[in-house]
Amino acid sequence: MNLKHADDPENICAPTLPAEQDLSVSLAAANMRSIVFALPPVVLIFALYILLWGRPHLSLDLSGVFIMIGLFVLGVVAHEAIHGFVWALWGTRSFSTIKFGMNLRALAPYAHATIPMKAGAYRLGAVSPALILGAIPSFLGLLTGNFLATFFGIIFLAAAAGDFLVLWLIRNVPSQSLVKDHPTKAGCVVLVNYP
Numbered sequence: 001m002n003l004k005h006a007d008d009p010e011n012i013c014a015p016t017l018p019a020e021q022d023l024s025v026s027l028a029a030a031n032m033r034s035i036v037f038a039l040p041p042v043v044l045i046f047a048l049y050i051l052l053w054g055r056p057h058l059s060l061d062l063s064g065v066f067i068m069i070g071l072f073v074l075g076v077v078a079h080e081a082i083h084g085f086v087w088a089l090w091g092t093r094s095f096s097t098i099k100f101g102m103n104l105r106a107l108a109p110y111a112h113a114t115i116p117m118k119a120g121a122y123r124l125g126a127v128s129p130a131l132i133l134g135a136i137p138s139f140l141g142l143l144t145g146n147f148l149a150t151f152f153g154i155i156f157l158a159a160a161a162g163d164f165l166v167l168w169l170i171r172n173v174p175s176q177s178l179v180k181d182h183p184t185k186a187g188c189v190v191l192v193n194y195p
């Protein structure tokens with residue numbers, strides 16, 4: 001440590017950790033590792049539903065099946081849109097910095113922020129689809145005994161498992177730090193770490 005400069009006011013805001021920490025994982029690795037994050041909410045909410053309302057009765061005719069598939073596709077699109085919307089609004093402050101696409105090899109649609117943002121905003125954007133499409137419908141379904149809402153919430157909590165993995169990977173990054181969403185992998189690169 002250079003004591004001579006330790007109390008230099010210029011050093012107060014200096015990075016305290018090495019810059020450019022890559023906290024991303026490949027999409028294939030993310031798919032494997034996120035099972036750990038997908039299972040607990042699925043099991044817990046399903047068990048809670050049975051405890052509160054008994055065994056669910058889900059009898060679907062053909063139109064019901066199509067409605068479910070339609071809802072699923074809409075939910076997947078909404079999941080990525082919510083990531084992008086929250087990142088643009090609280091992170092990059094510009095909608096033109098958000099790119100949407102589909103990774104065909106991992107069969108994973110994605111929203112990607114092309115410029116850096118603070119880790120706090122990145123976290124908010126990462127967790128928002130899980131809250132809006134997963135936690136809220138699950139909670140309302142459990143509250144009212146509506147299995148379809150509960151089921152929808154369970155599916156979209158499981159679909160957010162990769163986001164939970166990313167939140168876990170960046171758990172030690174202070175919220176003021178500057179991070180950049182990884183263009184092809186799950187997670188981000190920490191550009192500058194601030195305490």
Ligand SMILES: [Zn+2]
Nearest residue numbers: 083129160163
């Ligand atoms: Zn996501």
